[in-house]
Amino acid sequence: MGRTFTNEARRAQIMRAAIDTIAEVGYAKASFARITEKAGLSGPRMISYHFADKDELIHEILMHVLTAGAVFINERVEAEDTATGKVRAYLEANLQFLREHPDDMAALTEIGPHLRTATGRSYTSVSAQEVSVQSLEKLLAQGQASGEFRDFDLRSMAVLIRGAVDGAARRLRDEADFDFDAYTAEVVTTFTLAVAR
Structure with missing residues (x-):
């Protein structure tokens, strides 16, 4: 039905x-x-x-928040024509989504340690990041292929970028006077300079 x-x-x-x-x-x-x-x-x-049970409810919450975030971010990334613009949009959109959905992010942080894979293993922060890291690797590789970005290790840079976003989520939750605007500006500047040729 x-x-x-x-x-x-x-x-x-x-x-x-x-x-x-x-x-x-x-x-x-x-x-x-x-x-x-x-x-x-x-x-x-x-x-x-x-x-059916709490597990199904938690799984649906996870899918709902991750899908909403992905749509929000991808729309902004795809609207950019250059690789640099896409990296900037990726960072700004991720950080904006975190800021506008603090309860969603807090819930995901709480849910994370209780999630299990299909084989019953616990999710880790590394496994939770993996889809985003792989997506970033592709975006960065396109920038290198077009000659817009310098030569660097794609996976390392993708992990660094993802870490900067995830670090902001923790600060936003735990540090009441955290200057999110300044953080966003510094992260965007840092990584656009880091990847530039």
């Missing part, structure tokens, strides 16, 4: 409440009862109707 608009809206409402609850109290304390209260639902069975 396909999902209706009403079902999709209810699932989105539950996911939003779960994200906000996890960001507020942490993964371990984000019970269906707390999520129900945050969502303004009549009871936890409403969540069970839409999600």
Whole structure:
């Protein structure tokens, strides 16, 4: 049986409440009862109707946030004509998404240690970064092939760039007076100079 608009809206409402609850109290304390209260639902069975269990709900949250971030970033990267413009857009868009979605990022940080691969192994920060790192490697390789970028180790540079983004997420959450605008400007300047021929 396909999902209706009403079902999709209810699932989105539950996911939003779960994200906000996890960001507020942490993964371990984000019970269906707390999520129900945050969502303004009549009871936890409403969540069970839409999600088989907490694992399915968490997986859907992960996919929702990662997909939203990817769309937001890719639209801005693809709008640029030069490799330098694409690197700049990648950094600015990533950092803007972090700033505009602090609860989503906090929830992902809380969820991360509890995620398991299909084989039951824990995800690590390295495995979580891998898709982004590979995407960056391709972008950087295009800049080298066009002659716009200097010769450098693609993987090392991609890991450095990704690390700068992930470092900002931690600072944004844990350092109340962190100057995010200054950080964004410095990161963009640093990496556009680092890759330039």
